[in-house]
Amino acid sequence: MTAANTSVARIGPYTITRIEEMLTPGFRPEFLFPDFDAQLLQSHPQLKAEGFWHAGSERLMSSMHSWLLQSDRHTILIDTGCGNLKARALPLFERFHQLQHPYLERLRAAGVAPEDVTLVINTHLHVDHVGWNTRLEGGRWVPTFPRARYIWGAAEWAHWSAQGQGSAKLPENLPVIADSVQPVVDADLSELADDISTVLPGLSLQSLPGHTAGQMMVVLDDGQQCAVFPGDALHQPMQVYQPDWNSRFCEDAQTARQSRHRLLEFCAERQALLFPAHFGAPHAGYIRRKAAAYSFEPVQ
16 A cells, blocks of 8 residues: 555455545645634634644645545545646646546556446535546546446536536536536446435435535435535535535535535534544544534544
8 A cells, every 4th residue: 555545444345545646835824714714713713733734835725535445345436636637727727737647557456456346426526526437548538447336426417418407517627527427427337326325235325405405415324423425515524613614615605514514513413423524634523513613524
């Protein structure tokens, strides 16, 4: 295992490992969160810890990674990062342009070849969650995981269809659908999930809209322990302390806030281990309720 891979937990039959694509300073907080108030950093020094905050640039640390779930029978990837060699030259996506990261080598270091993956779950269909769905082969984009089922929400797929609102909300994402999602559909490897879908025993997809129209969270529950993979309902630990702060990429502001509050309440009530898509190190943790507010307790 490379240093970029971290085994975090075991829940039921699954070992959970983070497969890193990249970990870099990302956006300035006032850009990512239109409601940002710097006083939050003074009130919660944890948010300026090295893993979450890059002091030199005053930017938020941003991780692009997959969560790998492995059991004796299943090898599952939740979200697939940005992908290599993809044209993302528009200003909004330029840090994802023509990447060349050793993501597949890191996956192999965790003992998994692309052909071993049995299931890919995309919580939503944004640029930094579907990139490794496909790779360039012979001048064509082909599924990276040829033996896997790929699952995402039916509402999300409708949102990015010709009749949906995705193109109006984020037109920059349409080439992403073309090179990282449509080839999977064309290969007949995709399946659509309803608002609540049992994927495997103990593993379900549940609607968590607002960031996108059809975003879903993944819930792993063995009856005793619970883990939640929330997509982009949470971008940064700041939102645990300020759940009403939406990122500028949230499509439906009010629905996104409602979903975030519901997510935090669920995690606190169930004492679920939270596996966000972009938190800096240590990348996962617990949500604790403090009176009417919440706090984040990282997994050490």
